[in-house]
Amino acid sequence: MAKKTDSRAVSLVIDGKKRIFDIDDPVLPSWISDSAFASDDFPHKKKLSSESYSESLEKLQIELIKVQFWLQATGKRIIALFEGRDAAGKGGAINAITNAINPRMARIVALTKPTETEAGQWYYQRYIAEFPSAGEFILFDRSWYNRAGVEPVMGFCTPEQYELFLKQTPRFEHLIADDGIIFFKFWLNIGQEMQLKRFHDRRHDPLKIWKLSPMDIASLSKWDDYSAKRDRMLKETHTEFAPWTVVRANDKRRARLNLIRHMLHSMDYDNKDKGAIGDIDHTILGFGPHFLRKSED
Template sequence: MADMKRKDYEAALEPLQRELIDAQRWIMEQRRRLVIVFEGRDAAGKGGAIKAITQMLNTRGYRIVALSKPNEHEASQWYFQRYASHLPGGGEIVLFDRSWYNRAGVEKVMGFCSDAEYRDFLAQCPVFERLLTDAGTLLVKYWLTVDQAQQEERFAERASDPFKRWKISPIDIAAREKYADYGKARDAMIAATHAENAPWFLVDFNDQRRGRLNLIRHLLDWLPDRKVPEKPLKLPKLKSKPAKEKIADAARWIETKW
């Protein structure tokens, strides 16, 4: 199947983004808490999916969490502690661009954790997530799938593009030879942590545009009924003529080039 054309993608995305605005208004007015976890192979398209979801949202109502390697202090904490500090408050959406599942993925495959730490994670994770959902947090988890040939094409594109080269880390390069190992780790992770209260859903991201549309459509359908009447907005007329900007003498204009 040929990749989806941009114009078709943008035409399909616009009504979904309008629905996302409605969903966010429901979350904010009802003071609900929503966590969306994005996991998947390197170069699958997690960042692009998150951008498509948040592009038109109220910036006060969501946060994107993409944590780097833990520092020495964080590494000494209870494993879930640094993630728990980023969970949403009432009326907020938090999107995790990778999450606590690092332990079941890259840490397991690349040997960054012990077997005991890995087994403890698989046992404790469902308990941690049950605590979240029992307290009223909505939690949904997406794994973005991509075939290795497609993944290699994206790596090559990133390597040749100075605007995308930063996306490739030494770990990404080392992990290229462990495609099958990551698949086994994913399957074990999902088997241990998929639950009705905290479900996993797989999304085909070999075509990233189709993947984004399918993910957003699923997310909107997965959320509870979120009908909130939209209040009409009518701007009153100004009481005086529109004014021009008046800048204090201490301020300086940048040079106009366009």
């Protein structure tokens, strides 16, 4: 157990109340544990059972295998990018998709910070280099949307670069859609107390501590800044040809199932079994800034 220190304690205002959160304290405060699951007015009272989750996920993964055969037969291509709050479950959602399919034709892209050469290129250039060839399924664990969130919040780009990104991105994504690529954009949203709980879990679990980055710690006091940038991003880049699918992810299990269902319902692949896919929970998954505003009103 790590020695407690006050060096990373931060003062937060949550629901109008001033709170002190010390991520190094092994005891999770009750004001977090008692409200984490319900934060952001999450519409369910408890987590989906592991039995229901496993049963549904297996059916969906069988459908994903059908999708992969369809991609290989037709040469169609898929890009799915995953953005969201830190600790929202992006990696887990990606793993739920890729776990049962052929990794030779399904590739996860998680780029680190740009090299000096990449920093001198057109901003989208290093992402385009990872785009799919015929029959491929590419999943971006974070994407070019770094410039809509973490970069402006943490001061890693100029205001001019940020504004140019918001202007250029719909045009860029129009080219993706015009080229026939099946394109999904997912934003995973969690409540503030849930984010704190997951950060705390990572800090005190030796198998998860690698997930907790210095950037996570630095972001603890910047919740409102990230919220403002998220709202602007959704407003400026939610389009008919590249819509944002918003997923409320306090329950990772429900989030994963519903985003996979959305992908499967969106494609007309061979031997599709709509009964196996099941219905989307529209309290969990919706589209664009309007859905998120409804959940946060």
